[in-house]
Amino acid sequence: MAELQENIQGLGRQGSSIADEVQQTVREKKPLTIRRIVTNEYLLHVVSVIAFLLLWHQAAASGFFGGALATPWQVLVRFEGLMTDTLAGLTIWGHIWASAQRIFLGFVLASALAIPLGLFMALNPYVNAIVKPVFDIFKPMPPIAWISISILWFGIGEPSKIFIIVIGTFVPCLLNSYNGVRLIEPELYDVIKVLGGKRWNEIIQVSFPASFPAIFAGLQISLSMAWTCVLAAELVASRSGLGFIIVQGMKISDTSLVIGGMIIIAIVAWISSMLVSGLEKTLCPWKRDIAGL
Amino acid sequence: MAYEEVKVKKPLSLILLPILSVLTFFAAWELVVQLDIVPKTMLAAPTQVGDLFVAKLTDPNPDGATIFMHAWVSAREAFLGYLLALGIGLPLGLFMGWFSVVRGLARPIFELIRPIPPIAWIPLTVFWFGIGLWGKVFIIWLGGVVPCVINAFVGVRMTNPTLIQMARTYGATDWQIFKTLCVPSALPMVFGALQIALACAWTNLVGAELLAADQGLGYLITMGRRLALPDMVVLGMVAVGLAGAAIGVLIDYVERRLLAGIRR
Numbered sequence: 092m093a094e095l096q097e098n099i100q101g102l103g104r105q106g107s108s109i110a111d112e113v114q115q116t117v118r119e120k121k122p123l124t125i126r127r128i129v130t131n132e133y134l135l136h137v138v139s140v141i142a143f144l145l146l147w148h149q150a151a152a153s154g155f156f157g158g159a160l161a162t163p164w165q166v167l168v169r170f171e172g173l174m175t176d177t178l179a180g181l182t183i184w185g186h187i188w189a190s191a192q193r194i195f196l197g198f199v200l201a202s203a204l205a206i207p208l209g210l211f212m213a214l215n216p217y218v219n220a221i222v223k224p225v226f227d228i229f230k231p232m233p234p235i236a237w238i239s240i241s242i243l244w245f246g247i248g249e250p251s252k253i254f255i256i257v258i259g260t261f262v263p264c265l266l267n268s269y270n271g272v273r274l275i276e277p278e279l280y281d282v283i284k285v286l287g288g289k290r291w292n293e294i295i296q297v298s299f300p301a302s303f304p305a306i307f308a309g310l311q312i313s314l315s316m317a318w319t320c321v322l323a324a325e326l327v328a329s330r331s332g333l334g335f336i337i338v339q340g341m342k343i344s345d346t347s348l349v350i351g352g353m354i355i356i357a358i359v360a361w362i363s364s365m366l367v368s369g370l371e372k373t374l375c376p377w378k379r380d381i382a383g384l
Numbered sequence: 385m386a387y388e389e390v391k392v393k394k395p396l397s398l399i400l401l402p403i404l405s406v407l408t409f410f411a412a413w414e415l416v417v418q419l420d421i422v423p424k425t426m427l428a429a430p431t432q433v434g435d436l437f438v439a440k441l442t443d444p445n446p447d448g449a450t451i452f453m454h455a456w457v458s459a460r461e462a463f464l465g466y467l468l469a470l471g472i473g474l475p476l477g478l479f480m481g482w483f484s485v486v487r488g489l490a491r492p493i494f495e496l497i498r499p500i501p502p503i504a505w506i507p508l509t510v511f512w513f514g515i516g517l518w519g520k521v522f523i524i525w526l527g528g529v530v531p532c533v534i535n536a537f538v539g540v541r542m543t544n545p546t547l548i549q550m551a552r553t554y555g556a557t558d559w560q561i562f563k564t565l566c567v568p569s570a571l572p573m574v575f576g577a578l579q580i581a582l583a584c585a586w587t588n589l590v591g592a593e594l595l596a597a598d599q600g601l602g603y604l605i606t607m608g609r610r611l612a613l614p615d616m617v618v619l620g621m622v623a624v625g626l627a628g629a630a631i632g633v634l635i636d637y638v639e640r641r642l643l644a645g646i647r648r
């Protein structure tokens with residue numbers, strides 16, 4: 092609907108008279124009543140955020156939770172301090188960088204392995220017959236269950252954390268690139284056949300571009316999985332990273348550190364997912380809606 | 385039936401290859417350990433894991449519970465968290481999809497909480513609930529409620545607008561439209577949410593138990609690491625994987641039965 096309106100507006104700017112009429116009917120204003128003001132979505136957004144912060148403040152200040160909840164203000168002050176002070180030798184930026192680096196390495200490694208493999212599996216029944224059953228054995232195993240064995244294998248250094256991220260992101264990447272190719276409408280292949288294309292043309296001109304949106308959906312899922320994995324790995328054993336911040340807060344009973352860490356995680360995770368969708372928009376501007384895949 | 389099923393004959397090699405590949409996988413795993421290519425302190429052979437499984441059926445040592453007690457504790461936590469997530473997440477998502485007041489109020493809070501991985505709540509949960517049952521239920525609930533809300537929300541938003549306009553023309557109230565149009569048309573998405581939430585619940589359960597637990601399958605894995613018993617770690621992983629797969633199949637079956645008439 093929003094897209095339609097944009098189109099209509101775009102036409103309007105060009106000065107087409109029919110579009111102007113359409114725009115007028117679309118943009119008809121409803122009368123401004125109190126009921127409409129009160130139920131305005133943006134106003135409600137503001138109300139709800141303010142209510143949330145107030146409730147949080149009250150709950151923390153009233154001492155109902157004891158020391159187990161810091162007020163929003165305390166959290167803010169704590170983090171202003173951490174911008175310049177260090178925690179275990181790193182400022183907050185250092186910790187963010189440590190986590191982001193792990194995610195980036197694991198994410199790139201996993202997608203570089205999983206996406207081509209998924210495409211191969213979808214395009215070649217023999218590859219599929221060999222890889223799929225083994226993959227199906229590993230699929231239902233939560234990546235976090237691998238933490239223990241990765242520590243046994245790689246110790247508690249960087250490799251074990253990157254291994255966990257690779258494991259966690261591998262599954263959605265592979266599944267989505269596999270399904271992305273398999274769910275392509277056969278009509279598209281027929282077009283290539285009618286135009287006299289070879290199997291190779293089918294793969295390059297249909298399979299790859301048509302599976303892009305699904306692959307990117309997989310990357311988004313992978314990314315949130317990667318955050319879960321890196322946090323879990325850092326919670327279990329690490330000396331840097333955002334997971335370390337919150338587990339440190341838990342150990343020294345510093346709630347403002349824990350909550351602040353969670354907020355930073357939310358912000359950084361959100362930014363990273365924005366980056367992926369930005370990449371998606373540049374790489375496949377024709378993106379279709381594939382909800383329900 | 386309106387159409388006849390076309391049976392495509394699979395080449396024999398495509399039937400045999402999957403079996404061969406699984407067999408090769410397990411054989412390679414067994415050999416790698418038995419021939420000491422990978423040290424025994426790092427990986428246990430499938431046969432060792434099998435032996436330990438048989439032993440753990442009755443023997444609570446060295447981690448304090450038999451495998452079924454661990455599985456039962458984990459299943460109870462996962463189930464409670466999952467049910468709570470469905471009970472709260474689905475109605476919230478459905479209401480958010482149709483009623484703009486609910487959407488306006490709930491959306492910012494939801495968007496604030498959504499990007500935080502449930503694992504990150506563990507420290508706070510330990511402060512609030514301790515390491516008992518409810519802490520883990522809370523973590524699982526957090527993990528499960530997000531996909532429930534999103535899917536139910538999207539499901540309602542995807543309702544065919546023509547149907548809504550038609551209902552309005554016939555004078556249906558908001559509530560009637562919600563009840564008779566939006567909810568049924570959101571059902572396939574809701575069932576998608578059941579699957580996703582379950583997978584989330586299972587992942588987060590293991591995470592929660594890694595950090596704060598004294599029983600459960602995740603705890604079994606952690607103890608295996610602490611005691612440097614790779615067979616116990618692998619047993620825990622296999623148990624978690626098998627249980628997850630079993631529940632997945634179950635939900636798939638229920639979904640197919642319930643949604644038999646709905647076109648996807």
